[in-house]
């Protein structure tokens with residue numbers, strides 16, 4: 001939530017780069033945007049509410065002098081989206097400029113204190129106390145680095161902060177973090193800092209991690225990192241990121257979401273190439289634990305639900321799936337060091353998931369993380385990390401990262417199955433071989449359903465409400481389908497177990513009410529037929545996602561999406577979700593919404 005960028009270079013104006021970098025970070029928040037640069041000791045600022053391109057058309061974000069600058073794209077927490085609440089924020093003399101991602105919990109008392117000292121604070125934000133605190137420390141004679149260090153002793157909460165000041169010569173940027181991400185990029189004569197790698201990916205893929213409790217000073221020549229606790233220097237090598245700049249471009253697609261749906265076969269293929277010992281190590285931790293929890297939020301939570309079925313049917317292990325946000329309120333301190341958590345988070349930064357993991361670690365619980373982002377916060381709390389290989393996902397609605405979460409859970413289930421011997425080795429072998437075919441199945445599923453999804457969206461876009469039904473593992477698929485539709489097309493969509501549907505939701509169904517069935521050819525199919533009949537009998541408009549040759553269900557449904565091949569039951573979500581992703585995408589488009597930037601949402605949710 002909120003995207004931050006900072007750059008300091010030897011020569012040339014940084015403003016056009018900041019503008020482009022912010023566009024690459026826009027998925028983190030897009031209700032307002034702002035940039036400051038420094039040239040010849042003078043600070044230049046442009047900020048306004050609105051999406052980046054709207055603001056750019058109004059203010060021309062490229063036209064600012066200076067070879068050092070910082071920028072911010074906001075997802076509002078404290079204060080409505082407005083010019084005054086937009087970042088950067090400043091001290092009384094407009095000499096210190098700050099961008100922040102996170103929440104300062106004690107900002108009210110700090111604001112009262114600063115106002116009593118005569119500071120003029122203009123916004124409703126929590127962030128604005130930071131430049132004013134720094135101002136006071138600099139007035140006492142400290143340089144920027146020292147003043148930021150002192151400021152971190154005063155603020156409570158979570159933060160990633162990037163700061164610059166006209167008083168620093170030569171130019172430098174100071175940044176620090178506690179609980180929110182910051183990564184540093186380096187190339188000759190230029191240093192970058194950002195909330196996420198894609199921001200500077202076209203310039204460099206040499207990345208240096210900054211960890212919680214560390215502070216960095218960035219100049220054109222070097223990056224120096226210190227620990228805040230004892231000011232000792234941290235020597236950290238840079239990491240080469242395998243992501244490419246192209247992966248973070250739309251590459252001819254109208255939206256990132258569509259591009260990322262189409263990238264799913266490749267993402268599965270790359271994740272299937274994960275080294276066997278990586279999966280084995282994680283599987284050993286899980287296998288040697290007494291209880292296994294799967295914790296996640298949103299789409300990752302649906303991967304966990306599907307993963308539960310994979311683990312149970314392939315490995316004979318039934319994980320307890322919980323929302324990370326409610327975990328500590330559910331387990332009531334029953335955790336022990338014999339338990340293990342599989343924490344699933346594509347961004348690796350979701351505060352709900354990280355808080356649950358931190359809570360569990362107090363009881364000695366072992367943590368296996370599944371994440372898509374190298375060096376993300378979750379990797380530091382995990383005993384072991386499985387790094388999925390989707391490449392950068394920019395669309396706010398998760399698609400390909402969901403697919404690779406499912407892929408890695410499938411790999412884990414198979415590996416644990418080898419240890420538990422719950423099913424015969426020949427079955428494990430056959431399922432593993434089948435998994436290798438999933439990229440082709442997903443690819444064909446995309447091509448055979450894309451036009452159908454667009455057409456169905458043309459019929460359904462004005463339906464106020466849709467019901468998604470599944471059984472067994474397909475409840476996870478139905479839930480993910482409903483979530484996608486809600487988040488990008490804003491139709492009310494509800495997912496239910498088809499079994500449960502007649503215990504209440506069926507009351508909603510009347511002539512023309514759309515009911516979407518996820519009905520793979522597995523042991524639930526005959527019961528799904530009964531549910532389809534029930535809904536048809538009440539006038540429901542039935543849309544089914546089924547196997548291509550399922551003539552019976554084709555005959556029973558008003559509209560069908562089809563999957564080209566029979567899919568192993570445990571992996572069905574990987575294929576059956578695809579038409580529903582496409583349907584949501586085309587629904588959003590038909591309604592004139594930007595599927596990449598759904599209202600009120602951000603890709604990485606770093607508030608509780």
Ligand code: F6R
Nearest residue numbers: 298299300345346347350397398
């Ligand atoms: C939905 C979506 C969100 C995320 C959720 C968890 O399309 O993207 O529901 O799945 O915010 O995010 P991660 O996986 O980063 O923990």
